[in-house]
Amino acid sequence: MAGIEVTTLHKRYPDGTVAVDRVDLSIGDGELFVMLGPSGCGKTTTLRAIAGLERQTSGDIRIGSTLVNDLPPAERDIAMVFQFYALYPHLTTRDNLAFPLRAEKMPESQVRERVDEAARMMQLGPLLDRRPRRLSGGEQQRVALARALVRRPRAFLMDEPLTNLDAELRADMRTEIKHLQAQLGTTMVFVTHDQVEAMSLGHRIAILNKGRVEQIGTPLEVYDRPASLFCASFIGSPPMNLIDVEIADGALRGAGGLLLPPPPGLSRDRTLIAGVRPEALEVTEPGAEGAIPARVVSAEALGDEIIYVLDHGGARDVRVRTAPTVRYDLDAPVGLRHSGVMTPVYDASTEELVA
Amino acid sequence: MTISSDRLVKAGAVTDTVADNPLPRRRRRGRGRNIVEVTLLTVVAAAMLFPVLWILETSIKENRDVYAVPAKFFDFKVTFAHYKDVFFASDGGASDVSRSFLNSILVAGGSTVLATLFGVPAAWAYSRFPLRAKKDQLFFILSTRFMPPVVIVIPVFLMYRELGLINTHIGLILVYAAFNVSFTIWMMKGFVDEVPAEYEEAAMLDGYTRLQAFRRFTLPLLVPGIAATAVFALIFSWNEFVFAIFLTTSQDVRTAPPAIAGLIGGTTVDWGLVAACAVVFAIPVLVFAFLVRKHLVAGVTLGAVRR
Numbered sequence: 113m114a115g116i117e118v119t120t121l122h123k124r125y126p127d128g129t130v131a132v133d134r135v136d137l138s139i140g141d142g143e144l145f146v147m148l149g150p151s152g153c154g155k156t157t158t159l160r161a162i163a164g165l166e167r168q169t170s171g172d173i174r175i176g177s178t179l180v181n182d183l184p185p186a187e188r189d190i191a192m193v194f195q196f197y198a199l200y201p202h203l204t205t206r207d208n209l210a211f212p213l214r215a216e217k218m219p220e221s222q223v224r225e226r227v228d229e230a231a232r233m234m235q236l237g238p239l240l241d242r243r244p245r246r247l248s249g250g251e252q253q254r255v256a257l258a259r260a261l262v263r264r265p266r267a268f269l270m271d272e273p274l275t276n277l278d279a280e281l282r283a284d285m286r287t288e289i290k291h292l293q294a295q296l297g298t299t300m301v302f303v304t305h306d307q308v309e310a311m312s313l314g315h316r317i318a319i320l321n322k323g324r325v326e327q328i329g330t331p332l333e334v335y336d337r338p339a340s341l342f343c344a345s346f347i348g349s350p351p352m353n354l355i356d357v358e359i360a361d362g363a364l365r366g367a368g369g370l371l372l373p374p375p376p377g378l379s380r381d382r383t384l385i386a387g388v389r390p391e392a393l394e395v396t397e398p399g400a401e402g403a404i405p406a407r408v409v410s411a412e413a414l415g416d417e418i419i420y421v422l423d424h425g426g427a428r429d430v431r432v433r434t435a436p437t438v439r440y441d442l443d444a445p446v447g448l449r450h451s452g453v454m455t456p457v458y459d460a461s462t463e464e465l466v467a
Numbered sequence: 468m469t470i471s472s473d474r475l476v477k478a479g480a481v482t483d484t485v486a487d488n489p490l491p492r493r494r495r496r497g498r499g500r501n502i503v504e505v506t507l508l509t510v511v512a513a514a515m516l517f518p519v520l521w522i523l524e525t526s527i528k529e530n531r532d533v534y535a536v537p538a539k540f541f542d543f544k545v546t547f548a549h550y551k552d553v554f555f556a557s558d559g560g561a562s563d564v565s566r567s568f569l570n571s572i573l574v575a576g577g578s579t580v581l582a583t584l585f586g587v588p589a590a591w592a593y594s595r596f597p598l599r600a601k602k603d604q605l606f607f608i609l610s611t612r613f614m615p616p617v618v619i620v621i622p623v624f625l626m627y628r629e630l631g632l633i634n635t636h637i638g639l640i641l642v643y644a645a646f647n648v649s650f651t652i653w654m655m656k657g658f659v660d661e662v663p664a665e666y667e668e669a670a671m672l673d674g675y676t677r678l679q680a681f682r683r684f685t686l687p688l689l690v691p692g693i694a695a696t697a698v699f700a701l702i703f704s705w706n707e708f709v710f711a712i713f714l715t716t717s718q719d720v721r722t723a724p725p726a727i728a729g730l731i732g733g734t735t736v737d738w739g740l741v742a743a744c745a746v747v748f749a750i751p752v753l754v755f756a757f758l759v760r761k762h763l764v765a766g767v768t769l770g771a772v773r774r
């Protein structure tokens with residue numbers, strides 16, 4: 113087992129695409145580290161560079177204390193699970209699992225032991241003699257995971273392994289992977305574009321955008337204080353309301369007179385944007401204390417909550433999360449007020465967190 | 468004709484179920500259409516197959532009946548004397564034509580094996596690795612097939628004379644392999660592209676080198692494609708005429724196409740023998756294509772691999 117250090121990793125493809133732009137990651141031993149970002153942001157490329165399947169243009173990769181830049185994949189002692197599971201189609205589940213062990217020339221009795229153990233962990237018993245073609249997507253996924261862990265590698269790399277599963281199975285597998293990682297204590301780098309997956313799995317999350325790391329933090333840090341407008345608009349469902357504000361009388365004032373608590377130490381004369389979570393706003397009767405007038409544009413009743421979209425005269429409508437018992441009609445005049453804690457504030461031109 | 472009208476009707480019925488129009492009406496209309504289809508197909512097939520049938524007939528007619536006017540279609544005496552002549556000379560030894568068949572087998576087989584041995588790894592490399600000016604290289608490889616053989620046969624002849632490759636099996640094998648390797652690379656690259664690189668990558672992470680990964684994982688998946696490609700290469704070499712006639716003069720080396728052509732052109736032509744030779748010449752390719760037909764179909768539909 114080992115941590116992974118990635119230092120100023122840079123990858124430029126022969127066609128000139130810069131897929132990874134000076135990325136630094138410091139992944140602890142035994143950590144479940146999630147790389148999150150939209151499609152095309154360089155997640156796969158980073159992972160493949162760690163695996164040794166892609167040679168970086170510059171930068172260093174260390175696994176444990178070993179500099180692995182020049183090591184072929186076989187000598188890095190890591191296992192990777194691909195989005196498309198890459199089970200060998202002409203081998204049964206059993207042989208697929210035994211494969212990495214036979215590659216190491218492990219004695220056959222020990223191979224059988226390890227395969228049985230992995231099969232037990234992933235509950236593959238009835239599938240052992242089938243070929244991948246005759247397995248469902250979820251089953252193939254479990255076999256792929258079992259194949260990754262059978263070798264007891266120093267680290268797991270997972271490239272969107274749950275993307276091809278349907279929603280229910282995805283939630284189950286998520287739990288299973290998290291449990292498995294905790295049980296084995298093996299370092300895992302998990303790549304996804306799904307923020308729910310990232311939040312529920314990761315000890316820490318790195319948010320990538322256009323080949324750069326925008327933020328690294330625990331799920332709660334990332335949720336509470338997104339480091340940039342990009343992170344603010346990527347995390348949360350629905351994401352933060354980005355409200356144009358100005359500093360007036362020691363408070364942040366948005367369109368329609370919406371007042372937000374001011375973070376300390378803000379200089380004036382800046383165009384600012386406040387990031388307000390939908391649950392930090394409140395829909396009230398019109399004219400309630402501290403509320404500004406607004407109008408209900410639409411409502412999404414999700415059962416356990418209702419998301420109201422309100423027009424308060426700002427450039428963008430705001431979304432408010434309420435309990436399912438809070439009912440207002442479409443087009444009804446309502447009040448809107450801030451009820452949460454301090455909000456993060458961003459500079460509109462640099463898009464970075466300023467306070 | 469041997470086309471079964473029953474099969475065609477069934478094929479029509481399948482199209483009907485696919486269409487989402489109300490079934491019964493479609494089926495009635497489809498049946499009327501099928502009669503037209505079957506008739507048309509029969510006529511076309513008759514026209515296409517007539518020369519083949521005529522060759523078959525000629526090969527089992529006595530020479531008298533071959534020249535009969537009006538031509539005899541059915542009422543002739545069947546003889547297999549021509550087939551005997553294909554293989555045996557009048558003194559009872561092996562005939563020149565039979566030796567040419569052996570030469571053809573050697574040359575076509577050898578060149579196909581050679582082209583496959585070089586073409587498949589090359590196709591894999593072109594498919595998997597980022598290479599400088601890859602498109603230009605591939606275009607160059609393809610361009611070696613642009614020249615008609617008659618254009619390059621003279622330079623090749625001159626080179627071969629210097630190298631002492633005229634009238635050798637290896638000379639023909641090399642020329643055909645050179646032609647086939649470009650074809651093999653292009654066709655096989657398509658097949659390799661269809662096999663996800665992840666198989667090899669997973670194997671590399673499992674402890675194999677790149678070449679081992681290719682040999683143990685990708686290669687088995689390529690077998691249908693290789694079979695399909697090899698059949699085409701084999702057919703090319705088997706049928707090739709221009710190089711064969713320019714680069715060989717001796718009966719010991721000459722392949723079947725020029726040897727058979729050589730039978731025509733004396734003062735009298737033994738058409739029965741020519742026909743029998745043609746039939747014998749056509750059979751190996753037909754048999755081979757028949758044996759690998761499953762792979763041919765699998766090769767064509769390889770793109771259906773789910774990703």
Ligand SMILES: Nc1ncnc2c1ncn2[C@@H]1O[C@H](COP(=O)(O)OP(=O)(O)O)[C@@H](O)[C@H]1O
Binds near residue numbers: 127157
């Ligand atoms: N082999 C390649 N050649 C050229 N560009 C590539 C290659 N692979 C990926 N890219 C480009 O690099 C960028 C990052 O890709 P990738 O790492 O696959 O992103 P992600 O996994 O986050 O979706 C994309 O713009 C993609 O088009």
Ligand SMILES: [Mg+2]
Binds near residue numbers: 156
């Ligand atoms: Mg990806």
